[in-house]
Amino acid sequence: MKKFINDNIDADILHISGHGYYDRKRNIAGLMVGNEFWMADENDYRVPAVVILSACHVSPRGSGTVNIADMFVRAGAEAVLGTFIPINAKRNMIFINRFYTYIAEAQKGSRQYKTLSEMWTGVVATNAIHEIAETSKKFFDWIWGLNSKGKIRMMDFAMERSVGRLRGSTVYADTILVVKEMLHEEGLDGKFDDILNQKNYFPESLFYQWIGFPENIFLYDINEQN
Numbered sequence: 001m002k003k004f005i006n007d008n009i010d011a012d013i014l015h016i017s018g019h020g021y022y023d024r025k026r027n028i029a030g031l032m033v034g035n036e037f038w039m040a041d042e043n044d045y046r047v048p049a050v051v052i053l054s055a056c057h058v059s060p061r062g063s064g065t066v067n068i069a070d071m072f073v074r075a076g077a078e079a080v081l082g083t084f085i086p087i088n089a090k091r092n093m094i095f096i097n098r099f100y101t102y103i104a105e106a107q108k109g110s111r112q113y114k115t116l117s118e119m120w121t122g123v124v125a126t127n128a129i130h131e132i133a134e135t136s137k138k139f140f141d142w143i144w145g146l147n148s149k150g151k152i153r154m155m156d157f158a159m160e161r162s163v164g165r166l167r168g169s170t171v172y173a174d175t176i177l178v179v180k181e182m183l184h185e186e187g188l189d190g191k192f193d194d195i196l197n198q199k200n201y202f203p204e205s206l207f208y209q210w211i212g213f214p215e216n217i218f219l220y221d222i223n224e225q226n
Contacts, residue, residue, distance in 0.1 A: 001033050002045040013050045014072075015096075020055035020083065022065070029058050029067035040071040049078040050116065050217055054096055056086040059209055069211050079116060079214040083207055091204050094130050098123050106219035116217035117210070124205040125166045128175040129157055131204055136195045143179075153182060171203075 005014060021037055022029040030039040031053075051072045053059070059069040059082025069082035102119045105112070113119035133140045133154075143153050157178060166174045176196045183191055 001038065002042070005047055006045050009046055009048065011048045013052060014048045014077075015052040015054065017054040020053070020058035020068075022057040022060055027063060027065050029060055029065050030071075031055055031058065031068055038068070039066070040068045040075065041066075046076045047072050049076075050214075051077045051080040052096065052099075053080065053082050054092050056083060058082045059211065060084055061209070069209075073212050077212060079210055079212040079217055081208060081210055084209060085207055087207050088204075091131070091134065094134075095123070095127060095204060095208075098127065098130075103219060109220075111220070113219060114222065115215050115219065117215040119219060120210065120214060121168070124203070125168055125171050126158060126162065127204060128166070128171045129154070129162075129179070132172075132175065132179075132195065135198070136192070139192050139195050142192070147182075147186065157182070 008014075016031065019032040020029065021032050023037075028039060030037055032038070051069075053069060059067050059080075061084060067082070069080045072080045099120070102110075102113060102123060106119070113122055129143070133143050143157070145153060147153050147156060161178050161182065162175065165178060179192075179196060180189075183189060
């Protein structure tokens with residue numbers, strides 16, 4: 001693992017998808033690499049500026065845990081994304097896929113978000129629709145289906161309908177309002193109310209934490225702005 005990291009130190013992002021392990025007795029948290037527990041606490045390697053850990057409870061807080069996320073900062077990372085507790089693998093896949101989509105868009109010329117911190121805020125704010133979709137197969141099939149204009153509803157929601165309308169403090173209510181507007185336009189008032197009116201949605205983003213300074217990581221060369 002360390003050889004691979006050192007051989008690719010010129011990378012912009014180190015992404016490790018694997019199994020995290022939290023040893024409560026010793027109060028340490030790290031990764032399982034094969035059959036070995038790794039804390040990344042050695043001094044013979046360096047990591048890229050950004051490290052993404054798609055693994056369970058690698059960065060628990062509140063009890064002074066020594067964890068691998070902190071060790072990566074010591075090894076040269078400017079910003080590390082870790083998790084507090086065990087996470088759902090499918091939801092993590094959706095979350096991180098959207099994370100990289102925004103980075104790719106920035107590389108292609110989108111100026112929606114300037115820094116990693118701003119972009120993460122955007123990912124979090126627009127993730128509610130995906131979390132709601134995961135609660136019902138029927139709603140999932142509908143939101144990912146085509147509307148009367150031949151557009152995928154999820155794309156219509158993300159790229160047009162919800163732009164500028166999702167506020168951090170009321171993101172679920174705002175998301176549901178937009179969805180109900182879409183249903184109304186299709187003559188489907190009341191459909192999925194049993195799903196949309198639930199009060200038990202829990203933001204997946206609360207399980208994650210950035211350590212370091214993601215606000216210092218720019219998604220594009222700011223000197224090339226038009």
